[in-house]
Structures are given as C-alpha cells and as structure tokens.
C-alpha cells in the first residue's frame with residue numbers, strides 16, 4: 001500500500017512524497033512533481049492563481065501534463081520515443097564506423 005497523504009486544510013488525499021498538492025480554493029489538484037505544480041500556478045493578481053493543467057503547453061504548443069491515476073503527471077514517453085532517444089545515443093558514441 002502506498003502511503004496516503006491527507007491535506008489538513010482541504011482533505012485532499014494523494015500518495016507519493018514527491019507529489020505537490022495545490023490547496024488554493026476551488027483547486028485541490030495534485031501534481032506528481034513540484035515542477036508541474038509551479039507550471040500550474042501563475043503570479044498575476046494579488047494572490048496569484050491556478051491555471052487549468054489541460055491548457056498549459058510548452059513552447060511547441062504541446063501539453064506538458066496529463067491526469068493519470070489521481071494526479072497530474074508529465075507525458076510518458078512512448079516506446080518509439082524511448083527507442084529513438086536510445087539509438088541516437090548509440091550513433092553518437094560510435095565513431096569508428
């Protein structure tokens with residue numbers, strides 16, 4: 001059983017010590033990393049605010065987080081992407097052709 005963490009303020013529950021929970025009113029979202037949580041918060045206005053994670057994109061216009069298993073998480077690499085990264089490394093290391 002993963003250890004379940006409960007927020008004393010709003011009662012939200014999640015597992016994973018590295019996860020970050022946003023306790024803002026009307027939010028309560030859980031993020032798998034602090035980096036994703038930071039990306040979801042903006043500093044406009046007096047107290048800042050929350051962005052809808054589904055609308056947050058990187059400079060290429062790609063979504064940077066997806067809701068899976070109770071938390072917002074970064075995109076998982078597909079098998080093809082993993083293979084592409086791996087074979088690039090192999091080619092880079094081989095110089096004797």
Ligand SMILES: [Zn+2]
Pocket residue numbers: 007008009010011012021022023028
């Ligand atoms: Zn909370």
Ligand SMILES: [Zn+2]
Pocket residue numbers: 022023024027028029040049050051
């Ligand atoms: Zn929030």
